[in-house]
Amino acid sequence: MMNISRSVSLISLFLLPLLSFSFSVDNPTDRRVLVLLDDLSLKSSHSIFFNTLKSRGFDLDFKLAEDSKLALQRYGQYLYDGLIIFAPSTERFGGSLDSKSIADFVDSGRDLILSADTSASDLIRGISTECGVDFDEDSSAMVIDHTSFSVSDVDGDHTLIAAEDLVKSDVILGKTKIEAPVLFRGVAHSLNPTNNLVLKVLSASPSAYSANPSSKLLSAPQLTGSAISLVSVMQARNNARVVISGSLQLFSDRLFRSGVQKAGSPNKYEKSGNEQFVTELSKWVFHERGHLKAGNLVHHRVGETDEPAIYRIKDDLEFSVEIFEWSGKSWEPYVANDVQVQFYMMSPYVLKTLSTDKKGLFHTSFKVPDVYGVFQFKVEYEKLGYTTLSLSKQIPVRPYRHNEYERFIPTAYPYYGACFTTMAGFFVFSFVYLYHK
C-alpha cells in the first residue's frame, strides 16, 4: 500500500548520495552533459546550439568519440546527466563506452540526443535500434524529395529538404508555432508502428523517399513518403527522453542562419525554423517541459478529513491528487482537464475526470459503487509528450452491517398496516363478542 510519495522518500533516503549526482529534477543544479563528437570542428560549426544549451545552465563536456578515457560512470555513480552523440561515423567508442553502456545510461533515467548522418556507422544504428528507431539499411541512402526541397539546395539533387510536417504537440515543440520550414539533409529512419513509446516529431512529406542520390534508382525504394521520420523522440517507461535525428546538419549554424524557401511555394523566410525547432526540442528532452510529478493522493469521506481504513458501499467520498510540472526552474501547478481517476477492481467501476483548482490540486467526489471488495484508486495518465503518471492506492469496501439497513421499507407499509389492523380488529372483536347482548 505504498503510495508514490512514501516510496520516493524511502528511495531518496537510501540513495541520497547517488541522487545528488543524478539529473533528478528535484536537484537540477547538476546538469552535466557529455557531448561526443567525431570531429572537434563541430564545436564551432554547431556553436549556436551549444551556446543555447550553455546559456540554459548546462555544463557541456566536449570529447572525441574515440577518446580512450571516456567513461559514463565511475565507481557506480554516473558522471553525466545527459548525453549528446554527434558522432555519426564512429565505429567504436573509446574508453568504457559501448552500445550497452549507453542503453544502461538511458535505463537509469538519463536523456540522450543522438544524431546520425550520411554514412552512419553500425554502432550508431545499433544504438538507435535499441531505442526503437530503424535507419535505412542502405548506408549510402539519403532522404530525397523532389517537391519539398529547399531552393537554396546547391547540389541540385534535392537532398536539402524543407520539412513542415511537425507533430502537433505544444509540450514537445513549445507554444509558439514554428512558421518557417525546417531544413534537413540526412538519412531516413522509420518507426515500428506497434511501438507506442516512439513518436515522429518531424516527418517527411508524402513525396519523399530514401535512396542514394548519386546512383540511378534501380528498384522502388523501401522507405517512402510519410513513413519516413526525419526526427523522432522516444520517452521510455522510466521517463528518460531520447531524440534521434537523421541529420547532423539540422543542428548546424549554417542551417540555423540560412533563409528557406520551399520549392513551389511563394513564401520566403529569412530564417529557417531549425533554431526554434532544435531549441524547443532540447528543452523537452532535458525535462524543462512536460515533466510531471504527482503526489499526495488523498481520499476521505465527505465531511471528514481523515483517511478511513475501509469504506462501506454507497458511501460518498472525495478524492484529490496534486500534480506539478517542472518549468525548468521550479515546480509549477499543472493545469489540464483530462486527468482521470478510476475506482478499480478488475475493471473500473467508477471513472471520473478530475477538476482542477489551477493550483495543482485535482479533485472530485463520487459515490462508492454497490459492490464490495478490495478496490484501488488508480490515476493513469499518459499524455503525448508528458511523463507517464501511474499512482494507485488500495482500499477495501465492505457491505452494510446488519444494523445499517433501512429500518422500515416503504414498499412494505401496507403489510405493516394490515398486520396492525388485524391486531386491532381482533382486539375490538373480542370485546364486542364478549359484551354484546
Add this chain to the structure above:
Amino acid sequence: MARSTSKDAQDLFHSLRSAYAATPTNLKLIDLYVCFAVFTALIQVAYMALVGSFPFNSFLSGVLSCIGTAVLAVCLRIQVNKENKEFKDLAPERAFADFVLCNLVLHLVIINFLG
C-alpha cells in the same frame, strides 16, 4: 328452462338469506370478523401483484396474520355453535380463551416475521 333456472337461483338466494337471519348474533359477529380478515388478505395480495414481492417476508407476514386469525375465528365458530353435536360438552368460554391465546401467539410470531 332458463326462466326456471333463474327463478331457482332467486329462490335459493332468498332461502339462504332467511336461514342465515336465523343464526345467533355471536355467530354472525364471527362471520363478519372472518370476512374482514379475508378481505384484508385479498387487498394485500392485490398490492403484491401490483408492486412485486420485494420484502417477501413482510408480505407473507401480513397475509398470514389475516389468514391465521380468520382460521382461528372459524375454529371458534365451530366450537361455539350450539347446533354442532361434536363440541356439545365444550364450554364456550374455554373455546374463546383458546381463541384469544392462539391469536396472541399468532400476532407475536407475525410481528417478529414482519421485519
